[in-house]
Amino acid sequence: MPGKPSPVARLFWTAVIGGPLALWYGPPALAATGFALLCVWLRHLGRPRRFRARVRRIARAHGETLALRRRQESFRDAYGNWIEDGWLRERDYFLDRTVLPQIGPRDADLAITERDRMLAIVEAEAAAVDLPEEEDAPEDGLDYERYCAERLARAGWRAHRTPASGDQGADIVADRDGLRLVVQCKRLTKPVGNAAVQEAAAAQRYWAGDRAAVVSNAGFTPAARRLAAATGVLLLHHDGLDAIDLAQA
Incomplete structure (x- = not known):
């Protein structure tokens, strides 16, 4: 598809067409040509x-x-x-x-x-945009897991925390509408890296989950995002737990 004519081209063709008319018809045509050139230039400026x-x-x-x-x-x-x-x-x-x-x-x-x-x-x-006031997430790791489980429960999930040992990378297992979400929670002061995504993907298989997610307060590194895109692991802020829908994720 040809591109939009440049301002120079528009001015050129306006002058080419208007110039002879101005010479033939005199001052009125000259004024009209000048006005057309001005309009083309003003449109370019805007x-x-x-x-x-x-x-x-x-x-x-x-x-x-x-x-x-x-x-x-x-x-x-x-x-x-x-x-x-x-x-x-x-x-x-x-x-x-x-x-x-x-x-x-x-x-x-x-x-x-x-x-x-x-x-x-x-x-x-x-x-x-004036967002609703953000809830204060607990700073302690275990409290943060409980906090995330409670937010999932408020959203209609049957969420339970896994045992402290032998969880295979899962902190929360949540079920709703026949679908299972396996969650790893990370309360950090720096972006979450690759390892958490790897652990969540492994935990999904171990707990027979439909999807896995890493939830954090602190965002994710570019490498973690690339790995998540390749493995299908969801990367979420805890604010996103209220609206997560595996049927559309």
Whole structure:
């Protein structure tokens, strides 16, 4: 499919068509040609603004999900630093997988030059959503397991914690609607790595689960995300336990 004509091409053809008419018909045609050239140029100047407005509409349509992901992928580490690495990756993912496919190839040049502004728009739309107050998750590991089991129970799961030894990587086994979810819980001050995903995948087989999940307060490393995508292990923040649906996961 041919791309959108460039502003230079539009100006050129407007001048090519309008110039002879201006010479033939005199001042009125000359004024009309000048006005047409001005309109073409003004439209070009407004193109980035219209592009950003489209990005804003797309981001706003996903505002609640973006706000939740922003909360889930940000945490405070053991040194008191606010870590947003996971959220920054999520913003890029949203642009590349959701926004740009809707923008299309005609505005590919603006997708490059306006990248920073697009990210700022996503950030602003996520920050504008007023989410319900987040529950304080316990800091102790065993208390965190109980907390996650309680949230699953509130969502209609028959959730029970596994024995402290011999659990084969599972902290919680939950059943609902004939489906079984095997969960490993990680209350950490840094993103969860590969090992937890490997253990959850093994626990799913041991406990005859339909799906496995790693639940954490602190996000996940890129390597953990890649392994989870390959093994089908769900990576969740504890806020996501209330709405998990294995039939659609």
